[in-house]
Amino acid sequence: MARIKTAVSLYSLQDEYLNKRMNLEDLMTLLKDHGVEGVEMLPDQMIKNAPHPSQEEVDHWHALLDQTGVKPVIADVFLNSNLYNNRMLTKKECIDLLIQEIKQANRLGMKMIRLVSMVPYWVCEPLLPYCKEYDVAIALEIHAGMAFDGPETLAFIEEMKRLDSPYIGLVIDTGIFCNKFPRVVRAYEVNNGASPEMFDYLDSLFEKGTDLHRVVKENGGTRPDEFKQVIKTKEDHMFAPLCDGYENYPFSVMDEYMPYIKHFHIKMFEMTPEGPEYSMDYKGLLEYLHEHQYDGYVATEYEGNRFILPGEPMQEIQQVIANQQYLQACLKEIQE
Template structure:
């Protein structure tokens, strides 16, 4: 336990030492507060505790899901807004991006009309502006028809709208392509993309496999089958698409409900080449640097962040990359939640790689 405590304290020290140098970097780091959602949900940390924790560890920017942490979004009370202002001012945090959802199935008997969709997002644009945020992440599958009628509001309030390209819903999905085609047609600086690096998994997240095996009872043979797909440089989603469903030899292994759950869920991790982004670089406004598991070697288990950042550096990307920890959903019962430790380790990794790329000293 003592060695692990030293590991965490070393990370905190590194993060503080690197902050000043990174302020001049073209690639800047921030943290999605979604990464600390279990701390917040279970009241181990308040919103102020989260701000304080990130500020003490020299995090520059924050990403927030207003629905999650600002009551009554998109119409929070004046008291809530005043408290937000106080936290931003007190802890010197830069609000970078708001993650917004469009609940088109809000009602049981119908989907929202086009006008209702647009009206809801107008309110989100106004709120982002009030919070001092200039970028909204639209969740995957937001319909393309909202873009054009929202443009005048985006320009008025100086808030850019960016669709999230998420693993399992990537570039070849029809609704994603519809949005991209409309984005290109309108060619506005107020419309773009947020890239989630879950599309660059080189391995299946180990924490997901361990959870399914140890807690749900998924067979090791099923896990080995999926791991082997990644080892071949492919991903489960593409294999399933190629076969029009699960391959016959995989079907034979799927006996229990836990086996089926694991196999179905595994197609949410993609293994794309970085070059898939080449044509979209001019439209990319932000990155979600997905985090499932930081290892004690200081690397993320599933993704090669040195490779990702090398690609972005060579392409001249200017903007934020945001730690988004999702390993919290795979913590085994009875095991401690390690959101804070994982976030700090991931920030240290990202900052070190940026410093190496820019020829700065790595601590």
């Protein structure tokens, strides 16, 4: 029977980890204490010498899994094709790097690796034999600003359909389902000198059921005059290229892709005191997934941490816990 399960991406707690307020044991214990079933790992950040960790490092990771009962779900992978100043990596070099990531995921007990958005389609076929040998799937992240209408994404999807393998799929980032522009982003940028008028314009688009990404596309790939008119300050010019990274797709955009969707990032900017996230309808999404028999994990991915105002305390732990409590309550209601 299909069942939706919750996970946490440790990306959500990166400030706690980076500034040594929490180590890997602390992070895993936090997940255990709050009923989280699965974990999404960033080996580059949290596993020494990745993608070639020592056996001692691997054993330590498995000991943490045994102690907490948290299940390893997916490893986040970044294909650094611009490692060198004078050239991009060759196709063979790219594929060889990803083969190493597949082997590492197998050692860590992960059945899947997330390919960051824009990873080229041509890695799929050469990687398939290794995916099968090590029982690790590859899944491209569908991310706001680089979602279903991007040429690179479309090329990957076409190749995924052509190969039609259970080892190739998609990870959906719910930043493509914003129904409001995140107010923590607005507050942070206005504090840095951005114009409130720029965000008033973005809010007006969401109120109409659209977003800047769609409006620019409909305008032949150029910014509409209404948007250009509200770009006034230096900070406006710096942030304007990022404004189309918050999209307002309907859940139905996933209808044809449900057989290929293997994992979800529950993008989260701000859990409100009332319960729901300010920008997104998680309950509606979970109801959609339940109706479509999704059998997999939905992983908290907190990104409000990059928009904390100066002098305000970091809220990673509180926000992750609030998100998990809300997701788990919704799933209890929907699945029981």
